[in-house]
Amino acid sequence: MDKFFSIVRGLGLNRGPQRWLGGVLGGIAAKLNVEVAYVRIAFLLFCLLPGPAIIFYAAAWLVLPDSKNNRIVLESFLDRRSVN
Secondary structure (H helix, E strand, C coil), rough: CCCHHHHHHHHHEEEECCCCCCCCHHHHHHCCCCCCCHHHHHHHHHCCCCCCHHHHHHHHHHCCCCCCCCCCHHHHHHHHHHHC
């Protein structure tokens, strides 16, 4: 599982500092070098279409590292479970 998280960190995509919820869209905007408002509007339009937008967002929140401390939520959760 460590290899998976190393690959995710190597993508250079982080949850951004401009957060409304989890920072996923802010991180995508930073990676694409576009204004975060454009990414948020695109995501809202994506949500209006039939599709797994909420699942995509939740999965991205779980696996993208935080821009502040490089922590991945899913990795921390799995580490805590393996200790107990």
